[in-house]
Amino acid sequence: MKLPSFTRYDWLLQLTALPVYIIIYNWLIIGDNYWHSWTTFGMATGIAVVISLSNWYTISYINFEVRSRYVTLQHYTKRAVPGFIMASVSSCLHYSLLFLLYQWVNLPGFVPDPFRLGLVLLISVIAVAIITAIYEGIHNFEYWRYSRRKADQLSKAQLQVQLDMLRQQVNPHFLFNSLNSLISLIDEDPRQAGAFAEELSTVYRYLLRSNEAPLVPLTNELEFIQSYYHLLKTRHGQSLTLVTLIPPSAENRQIPPLTLQLLIENAVKHNIVLPDQPLTISLVADEQCLTVSNNLQRKSSPVLSNGVGLSNILSKYQILGQPVPTVEDDGQEFRVTLPLV
Structure with a gap:
């Protein structure tokens, strides 16, 4: 008894x-x-x-x-x-x-x-x-x-599983695209290919480290984007420009990791990037949100896409219980407005 x-x-x-x-x-x-x-x-x-x-x-x-x-x-x-x-x-x-x-x-x-x-x-x-x-x-x-x-514990566990699934999508996706660019550079300019490989190792270290947290400070993402931008400049030269206007008051806000990288990658992937048709990507923020925009000059032939980029970002915001980013396309400019946490 x-x-x-x-x-x-x-x-x-x-x-x-x-x-x-x-x-x-x-x-x-x-x-x-x-x-x-x-x-x-x-x-x-x-x-x-x-x-x-x-x-x-x-x-x-x-x-x-x-x-x-x-x-x-x-x-x-x-x-x-x-x-x-x-x-x-x-x-x-x-x-x-x-x-x-x-x-x-x-x-x-x-x-x-x-x-x-x-x-x-x-x-x-x-x-x-x-x-x-x-x-x-x-x-x-x-x-x-x-x-x-x-x-609450079950909800957190489910959240972690969903985030892990999204991360597993991003890592191979990013590596695959980067290796494709590296292979192209090896044939065109071996010296630039070596510099690209060094930058790629730095960028990928951040990618692996940042995926450990559901949110990262905006200032960390911006530093990473500068390194990622160097990779893109190695490939595209003066055909690509990144404009960043971020007030200091917004730098301590947070966003899901690799959000900016995915949006910039999508802009480069789906638009023409040539000396006579340069692509300009802008990052403009206030204390509440950050807008990523680029001029539209879509490629004439359809681009093979698995839809990882934008859908991944929207899913992360939904899973984290945050307001969903807004997407706008007026035919001249493509804009994604991201709430800052």
């Missing part, structure tokens, strides 16, 4: 309620004679303490067994009703025994009165109902808090 463990609520309730029960029940059973003799007062109080503690422990065991079988909030009636009935029976039996013990020990000043016993039993049942309601309230609140904590 597993014994019940008492919580701080149990001890607090009994330390405050038990002395009150003993005094009231003895006064109801014995009457005013309870106060007129130290002998009567001492004997009755001592016997009542033993009976009351026995009753408390019995009721606690009953509640322990019932709650171990019916735990959830949906089992409220299956837990409360049997618990109330059995606890009421226990109280009635214990205080009936108290009444009989006073007779048996010939308690001075005690006159057996069935009416007084009935009144005590009625009050006991009412007290059990009140205590049952208190315990159920505490139990339900604790279960609700436990369920809420578990739901």
Whole structure:
């Protein structure tokens, strides 16, 4: 038989309620004679303490067994009703025994009165109902808090899984595109290919490190973008320009990592980048948001795309519970406005 463990609520309730029960029940059973003799007062109080503690422990065991079988909030009636009935029976039996013990020990000043016993039993049942309601309230609140904590933990775990899936999309995607550029440079300009490979190693170290967190400071992303921009300049030269207008007040705000890299990569991938048709990409921010824009000069032939870039960014913001970025295309300029966290 597993014994019940008492919580701080149990001890607090009994330390405050038990002395009150003993005094009231003895006064109801014995009457005013309870106060007129130290002998009567001492004997009755001592016997009542033993009976009351026995009753408390019995009721606690009953509640322990019932709650171990019916735990959830949906089992409220299956837990409360049997618990109330059995606890009421226990109280009635214990205080009936108290009444009989006073007779048996010939308690001075005690006159057996069935009416007084009935009144005590009625009050006991009412007290059990009140205590049952208190315990159920505490139990339900604790279960609700436990369920809420578990739901939060599950939500965080799901969030982490979703973010990890997005990161697994970005890493191979970025590496694949970068290696394609490196292969092209090897044939065209081996010296530039060597410089490109060195910059690529620096950039990829940041990519791996930044993916450890769901959000990174904007200033970190901007430093990374400068390194990434050098890679693009190695490939495209003066055909590509990056304009950055970021106030100092916005640099400490946060965004999902690699967001800017994906948008810049998409702009280069889907637009013509030639000396006579230069591509200009702008990063303009205030304290609330950052806008990434580029002039539109789409390639005549469709570009093979797996849709990782923009959809990845939108998914990250949704998973993190942040406002979704807005996308605008007026035929002359393509703009993505990113909320800053």
